Amino acid sequence: xxxxxxxxxxxxxxxxxxxxxxxxxxxxxxxxxxxxxxxxxxxxxxxxxxxxxxxxxxxxxxxxxxxxxxxxxxxxxxxxxxxxxxxxxxxxxxxxxxxxxxxxxxxxxxxxxxxxxxxxxxxxxxxxxxxxxxxxxxxxxxxxxxxxxxxxxxxxxxxxxxxxxxxxxxxxxxxxxxxxxxxxxxxxxxxxxxxxxxxx
Amino acid sequence: xxxxxxxxxxxxxxxxxxxxxxxxxxxxxxxxxxxxxxxxxxxxxxxxxxxxxxxxxxxxxxxxxxxxxxxxxxxxxxxxxxxxxxxxxxxxxxxxxxxxxxxxxxxxxxxxxxxxxxxxxxxxxxxxx
Numbered sequence: 001x002x003x004x005x006x007x008x009x010x011x012x013x014x015x016x017x018x019x020x021x022x023x024x025x026x027x028x029x030x031x032x033x034x035x036x037x038x039x040x041x042x043x044x045x046x047x048x049x050x051x052x053x054x055x056x057x058x059x060x061x062x063x064x065x066x067x068x069x070x071x072x073x074x075x076x077x078x079x080x081x082x083x084x085x086x087x088x089x090x091x092x093x094x095x096x097x098x099x100x101x102x103x104x105x106x107x108x109x110x111x112x113x114x115x116x117x118x119x120x121x122x123x124x125x126x127x128x129x130x131x132x133x134x135x136x137x138x139x140x141x142x143x144x145x146x147x148x149x150x151x152x153x154x155x156x157x158x159x160x161x162x163x164x165x166x167x168x169x170x171x172x173x174x175x176x177x178x179x180x181x182x183x184x185x186x187x188x189x190x191x192x193x194x195x196x197x198x199x200x
Numbered sequence: 201x202x203x204x205x206x207x208x209x210x211x212x213x214x215x216x217x218x219x220x221x222x223x224x225x226x227x228x229x230x231x232x233x234x235x236x237x238x239x240x241x242x243x244x245x246x247x248x249x250x251x252x253x254x255x256x257x258x259x260x261x262x263x264x265x266x267x268x269x270x271x272x273x274x275x276x277x278x279x280x281x282x283x284x285x286x287x288x289x290x291x292x293x294x295x296x297x298x299x300x301x302x303x304x305x306x307x308x309x310x311x312x313x314x315x316x317x318x319x320x321x322x323x324x325x326x327x328x329x
Contacts, residue, residue: 035243042241071248071279075239077272079248080279116275165271 006062007055009195014048016191017041017184027180031167035076036180043074043082059097063090077165078181081117081126088112103137110134117164124162124174126181129153133189143193147186154178154186204310204319205232205258207266208303209251209273211244213237219267219300223307230311234258246273251280255292263291263316265323267303291316297323 017024017040025037047054047069054062067086071079092105110130114120121131132153136146155178162174165181206223210216216237223233234257239245251266258264266281268274277294284292293316295302302323309322 033244035239035245068283071283075241075245075247077275080275083279116279 005055006059007051009192010047010051010054010066012191012195013188014044016187017044020183020187024180024184027178027183030177031162031170031174032180033076033166036078036184039074039076039078040082040184043070043079046070046073058095060090060093060095063087063093066090077117078184081113081181082184084112084116085109085130099137103134106137107134119164122160123164124157124160124167124179124182125164126179126185128157128160128179129182129185129189133185143197147190147193150186150189154182157182202262203231203260203313204262204306204316205234205255205260205264206303206307206310207251207254207258207264207277208233208235208237208299209246209254209266209277210235210237210269210299211246211273212269215269215299219303222300223303226304227307227311231307232258232260232264233307246276248276248280248283251277252284255280255284259288261291263293263319265306265310265316265319266292266294267297267299267306267323268294269299293320295320295323297326301326 021037021041024040025034028034028036047066050069054065057065063086067083067090070086071083074082088109089105092108094101110127113130114127117125119125119127121127129150133146133150136149141149157179158177159175161172162168167174208216208219216235220233220235234254236250236254240247240250255264266277268277274294281289281292295306305326306319306323309319
């Protein structure tokens with residue numbers, strides 16, 4: 001993997017979340033409490049504000065600091081879940097990760113998110129997008145292939161019945177709507193994949 | 201104070217404050233008590249930062265029992281405990297109990313000098329699962 005510019009990644013991720021904030025909120029209004037877009041935007045804008053400081057740190061420290069920032073600023077249940085993803089990634093990743101290290105670290109980070117949410121794949125959560133992305137990393141897919149896989153995985157949450165999180169209160173009525181957290185993951189995966197591949 | 205502390209975490213500051221008020225009136229001042237609620241931006245929700253602050257406020261060397269309402273309050277409370285870290289983290293437990301009844305019963309137990317384990321067990325007795 002080519003060395004990458006963390007500040008550029010942060011800017012791209014924050015731009016993506018900001019551009020899709022209303023869409024994420026609409027998804028969350030259907031089956032959650034309707035604050036996901038706003039919460040994610042607040043968190044990623046806070047990360048953007050400190051992008052320079054994060055970029056000056058070694059990658060593991062930078063990811064942990066980003067995770068802490070997300071925990072403190074996103075709020076809702078998404079704050080600890082997305083925060084834990086980055087915190088755990090930072091704990092496991094090396095300063096100059098190759099693909100094998102990134103893949104292994106990402107796998108551990110998903111386990112940490114599952115533990116934090118007391119959840120597992122198949123419950124209509126962000127895990128239903130994270131896990132296929134990890135599988136694609138394992139299987140040697142390219143950034144744009146992984147982005148497509150993430151989009152399909154987010155789509156695949158539509159017919160699922162939620163059994164964790166706020167949407168689970170709705171039971172069968174959660175069927176027919178995309179999980180907002182899964183959509184956020186897919187958006188971020190596409191942005192990161194495309195930024196790392198040097199495309200807009 | 202050597203009694204176990206009680207922290208109340210609700211999505212709503214009104215529920216959290218009201219629950220704390222019930223604890224104060226029904227149990228008294230023998231128990232360190234703190235509450236937090238709301239997302240910090242005027243809406244419903246819970247904030248890890250606010251929970252960490254409430255734990256500090258209700259801190260006791262005997263430990264702290266946290267009572268929560270809906271799912272995100274539990275997730276955020278567990279995150280707050282992890283961020284506080286050891287050695288204090290091992291003395292903080294998020295209870296699986298209804299928030300109002302759990303807070304009153306846990307505080308009652310704590311006011312008699314019970315251990316953290318006993319306080320948490322009393323709260324858990326209220327939960328069917």
